[in-house]
Amino acid sequence: MGYCYSEIDLFLLRIIGLDISKKSLLTPAEAAKLLHVAPTTIRHWAQIGRLPFISTPGGHRRFDRDDILSLMSKPKSNVKKNISILIIEDDKAFADMLIQFLENLFPHAKIQIAYNPFDAGDLLHTFKPDVVMLDLMMVGMDGFSICHRIKSTPATANIIVIAMTGALTDDNVNRIVKLGAETCFGKPLNFTLLKKTIKQLVEQKKSIP
Template identity: 30%
Template sequence: MAKDSQIHIVYSALEVAKICGVVNQTAINWIRGEHLKAFTTPGGQFRVYLDDLIDFMRKRNMRIPQDVLDLYEQGSAKQASVLIVDDDKGLNSVIAKFLEKAHEKIVVYQAFDGFEAGVQLVDKKPKCVLLDLDLPGVDGFEVCKKIYNSEEYGKPIVCVITALEDEDLEKEVKEMGAVEFFKKPLNLVEIANRIKKRLHLED
């Protein structure tokens, strides 16, 4: 098990198996069957983020060892960070202020273009990214896919906001890794509530 300065805790398949009380092959089968989200190291070994393991175990009503739960809760308290990526500075700031007031543990970072978003993603490693698909000069779909697939960003939760009119859009972005989809004009209460739920923050 290893963790970096951003409290991103990672387990091997064997460690996952021990935590869940199963044999190693069962954990590997969960991963290969895409039941348990994981990534592969350059050496071909599976690795699982603590957040993904907790989500997996909760969905299956599995008992979570207290020491693992403590690590998760400690990390969550420090990771309730949200990066808002929207070139509309006025809207970006309105969302930022609303989220900061929505919960005392939420820390908000802002980016107004694709380049700035990339810098913030690497530097801050936010827990959640609220991404506007309509950034000028940037393919929002590719940004969404890159955030989801790249390990260097710490695998944040991706929530998409857009003013684009396309009935298939939500399905497309969720296939690229987004977990939430919000149409403009935005309902800030709904956004705040869903983000708090994703970050496991209680009111």
């Protein structure tokens, strides 16, 4: 059964700049705008089977609006107060700034920082974070390799990985998403979008098998 939406639903969707009242299929960008995630996250969810899609004759993914609206309509559980976040970042000043932001966003969160690969490897297994904020370009650490290790190890595969980089190129974004990261942010960070993304991903982790 398709999702039933009212005129109020459609009005609210138009407010955020997306009129889907006459569209049955959405592009990755349109689906991402509705769910407050990056288009690369939508593509990743499609690749791993989290979101159903169809392929156009040209090979482009399209998402049924009913699937997206149904996902939006699911009751959202509160982000657990004791969420644990691991920051893997070799720039101490940036890491200190990020931890202040995260502490304001999640006052009851447990947050740790790994400045080197040894601490990162240890904390991934002892701290057992729900979310990893991972810098891609670090001295002595390769963020791509760390992401691959996280997602290919059964004990850590379900950790949400949010990548960060000062070199936000299509190649870097596509590469890290293919390795399993949920999304990738450019530096300096858009904290408004980051706040929405963390909450959305934690909620989606609970609601999507």
